[in-house]
Amino acid sequence: MQDLFSVDDAANVLRRTPDALRTLLDGLPPYLVEGREGDDTWNPREVVGHLIHGERTDWIPRIRMVLDQQPGPFPTFDRTAHLTSFAGVPLGELLAIFARERADSVNALVAMRITPEQLELTGTHPEFGRVSLRQLIATWVTHDYSHLSQVTRVMAKQLGDDVGPWAKYLSVLRR
């Protein structure tokens, strides 16, 4: 695997996610965007809420902590906060909030003009201990891809009963 990862690449990917989610989700019937792949899993609308929560409390705040070399561990990220804070908020509204807040985040990231040397600065994760700024920013990007892969997989599964024997060749239904 090549290690070509850069902050410019990260910004290039992160900027796209709101548009990708809007294209994939906005204006679809409820059985797709409210469907789940199991108990205690999130539907696509809830995933957008989770991404907004990350913009507010996770990525840029932690990046600032590392760059400023603030002491102490990162505040713990609450993985379920969005289930209450965004309960009942329509998907279209969540997509608009996410687009605005993600644009602000990416602009903030670019404005930091992080150098390759700074990518090796470290902070303290509450569970993992020492982590690098490079790992934190790469995780931000991978986390986006993870949830994009999830929402498309979850929507595929809503049609799992309709495809009949073709399920054999649709491995996404079993992931």
Added chain:
Amino acid sequence: MQDLFSVDDAANVLRRTPDALRTLLDGLPPYLVEGREGDDTWNPREVVGHLIHGERTDWIPRIRMVLDQQPGPFPTFDRTAHLTSFAGVPLGELLAIFARERADSVNALVAMRITPEQLELTGTHPEFGRVSLRQLIATWVTHDYSHLSQVTRVMAKQLGDDVGPWAKYLSVLRR
């Protein structure tokens, strides 16, 4: 699982896929769009080629065979044809071809004005035997989601070495 699937819903989803892929892929560095998740797997550029091949030889031609009640099994779909027919074609070009051909396909699908009764018509799959038009169209949609989930998962994996300990919470890296 609710069975709310309709041809209108299918068209609604199918129309979005070219834009979603363009947003996700166009203008990204080669290590993302040419990266793989293993031997004998497709990179995101190859997936777009495969989708074009499906527009030409699979979905609409098979739907017409069912609607016209043509005898005999569907011609076998060649799952690897795109690896030779689109070898060396740049991603931007493939995205443009797919957008054009998918738009034609969805327009053709809508123009067929398929009734709920017609969804129960059947054709003969070369491997599965009798399949319904409903299953065929649902498979088209699910197949799109499957490949959208795949390209985002494959791109996530290109950053798998960069995320350090966070890999623990990024299950997409292990799917």
